Amino acid sequence: MITRISFAALAIAAGLSGCATTAEDPQSTSATSPSSSSSSSPSSTGTGTRSGVAPGTAVPPSSTGSGSAAGPDLKRSVYFEFDKYDVKPEYRSLVEANARWLKANPRARLTIEGNASEEGSREYNLALGQRRAESVGKMMTLLGVRSEQVEAISYGEERPRASGHDEKSRSENRRSDFAQR
Numbered sequence: 001m002i003t004r005i006s007f008a009a010l011a012i013a014a015g016l017s018g019c020a021t022t023a024e025d026p027q028s029t030s031a032t033s034p035s036s037s038s039s040s041s042p043s044s045t046g047t048g049t050r051s052g053v054a055p056g057t058a059v060p061p062s063s064t065g066s067g068s069a070a071g072p073d074l075k076r077s078v079y080f081e082f083d084k085y086d087v088k089p090e091y092r093s094l095v096e097a098n099a100r101w102l103k104a105n106p107r108a109r110l111t112i113e114g115n116a117s118e119e120g121s122r123e124y125n126l127a128l129g130q131r132r133a134e135s136v137g138k139m140m141t142l143l144g145v146r147s148e149q150v151e152a153i154s155y156g157e158e159r160p161r162a163s164g165h166d167e168k169s170r171s172e173n174r175r176s177d178f179a180q181r
Helices: 002-017 089-104 122-142 167-173
Strands: 077-079 110-115 150-156 175-180
Touching (some): 089 122, 122 150
Parallel strands (some): 110 150
Antiparallel strands (some): 077 175, 110 175
16 A cells, blocks of 8 residues: 555656756767668657657656656657667667666566558568567667566557658657556
8 A cells, every 4th residue: 555655656756847858959860780771761860759749859868867766768769760670879878767767676567669650561560660679678688677577569550659641750650669567
């Protein structure tokens, strides 16, 4: 009973703290090595949130840098280039923050949900979404998270964040999301 009350109080405190958003310089991205094919196209460079903040907007991590005390940083996503599944350097701090939280909470579990844009067949997009989720999960295990704490799943193109058919919408759909299980 006390644990539920403590957890609820921490969740409320984390929700009330909020965070401001700042625009990120799209020219500040680093080149990454190709991981699945040689084709690429420009995509977003920042982090987004489940509440609809575009990938070009950075959301600063919490003051501890490891998500809130009540849970992992579920509001931010890891975005990918077209037809790629390697984690770009600008998302390393987000993955590290969630890894630190999991290591501090050994009974906790996260699901990493891989997503793809509408380009490609349904089967290809499911496989690409799986590779994206697995690449984030692998990075977390390399940071010391136990593999049983992380599950990688794919939704392919089935859960788009943006419904448009332009490059901006497609870039918002090329992502991996964190979900607590």
